[in-house]
Amino acid sequence: MSIIYGIIIIFIGAMLVIKSEWMLNNFGRVNFFEKYLGAEGGSRLGYKLLGLLVFFIGLLIMTNMIGGFLQWMLSPLTKYNQ
Numbered sequence: 001m002s003i004i005y006g007i008i009i010i011f012i013g014a015m016l017v018i019k020s021e022w023m024l025n026n027f028g029r030v031n032f033f034e035k036y037l038g039a040e041g042g043s044r045l046g047y048k049l050l051g052l053l054v055f056f057i058g059l060l061i062m063t064n065m066i067g068g069f070l071q072w073m074l075s076p077l078t079k080y081n082q
Helices: 004-018 020-027 031-037 040-064 066-078
Strands: none
Touching: 004 020, 004 040, 020 040, 031 040, 040 066
């Protein structure tokens, strides 16, 4: 079942990257993206980066590696609890 969920999430991420102009036209500019990612194309770049992040998370879910990745990512925070 994780393969199906992963493929759906990968598809959503790919559509965010491909249709960033459509996202910009329908949802408008995001002030955070405009401030930190550039003057004119900041929101487009932000939508594309968000799509790449969603794509990567979908890939991790599809290959069932999300648990190991989260454990590695949060290990600096959790090593003091043990």
